Amino acid sequence: MKNIAVIGTGYVGLVSGAGISDFGHYVTCVDIIDSKITLLKKGQIPIYEPELKELVNRNVRAGRLNFTTKIEKTIKNSDVIFIAVGTPEGENGLADISAVEDVARTIGKNLSDYKVICTKSTVPIGTGEKICKIIDDAMLKPIKYDYVSNPEFLREGSAVNDFLRPDRVIIGVNSYKAFDIMKKVYSPLFINETPILHTNVATAEMIKYASNAFLALKISYVNEIANLCEEVGADIHQVTKAMGQDGRISKKFLHPGPGYGGSCFPKDTNAIASLSIEKSVKMHTVLAAIKTNNKQKLRMINKLDSLINGFNQKNIAILGLAFKPNTDDVRESASIDMIDGIIKGGGHVMAYDPIANDSMKKYFSNITYFDSWEDACSDVDAVVIMTEWNEFRAMDLKKLKSIMKSPFILDTRNILSISLLKKLNFKYDNVGRT
């Protein structure tokens, strides 16, 4: 049993802290934001993530998980310290690691004996060395510690499952002692034979970016194939189904759509592309994936424009605002571009998302939000599906048609039955389907 500190109670820190306590360790989650810690102490979760509340409360009740703002004391009492603060995109396309640097400084100042210091935040390749230098400079007297890079592969909406049942765990560290300690942190997974890879720090940092950029690339590729399908009369679903049966390709992340969003792929592809340029080994593939993604978002606006012959004075329902289902996160969501395009074209937006309405209000306060798809679609000139929430998959299309003013529908996630749309005489479009 280890004493663990997790600094940062955002999406990564909170899921990781609660997950590690579920593995049987004593975890203290620290944050500088008082209001967040107060909420967490009351058993409330500041973010929307399925199963997280149960995981947190179960471990709080078992006495293995607690929350505090007292960073110095927590550092002193811990064997392993996880840095899990935010690394938003900076002005130059590279990640802004100032919060990580601040935490490293505080850790350095408060080191009293040997500890493992581990970064979970997604940081640019090469940051490990920088963090060690900051810790060394901040230390009051020389104390031995080991630095580990332990990137996360959590998806919003299924982060709890991803943490408790990962495909692999990456431990980047140049010390066997620290590797053994980290193996103990993840011991239930080790027993379950989850691959635990020991690498050096730079390799671990690279694995995170290489994985995210590859998935982004895969999505942009499939979106381009879908666009080409439209021109040649092929069906993207049959194409990807057949492609996915090839074990070398795999069926995952082959769903075409309006372009990827979220807080990770757009930021991480920009970061690795910028790094490649800085290091004079320009990654043309990643740069192309970024360009394709931006174009895909615009393509959806143009599709709608052609389908309904302009936006001016039209009422358009947007179903789904989150960048993917099961989250209230709208960062870099294709819905933002779509709403922006409609407003610029003189149209009016009727928006509905099962949980992300409030998040979108920070971007657009001047559109109308509704509490159900029925209300949002009432008397509209067109409906656009932007997020594949289950409730949209199950929509009664007959009822939908009866409440709309005109039967135009753009399904950017390909979740509606084409035969039913045809049967009901909808005028529709989608991504890559005949």
Ligand code: UGA
């Ligand atoms: C992504 C990675 O999948 C995680 O492994 C990683 O840990 C995380 O970033 C991170 O770096 O923190 P996330 O952004 O939560 O996770 O969500 P994804 O499920 O990967 O979806 C990202 C975007 O790609 C969404 O907009 C989604 O709609 C889109 N997407 C995904 C597609 O358009 N097609 C697909 O086939 C899959």
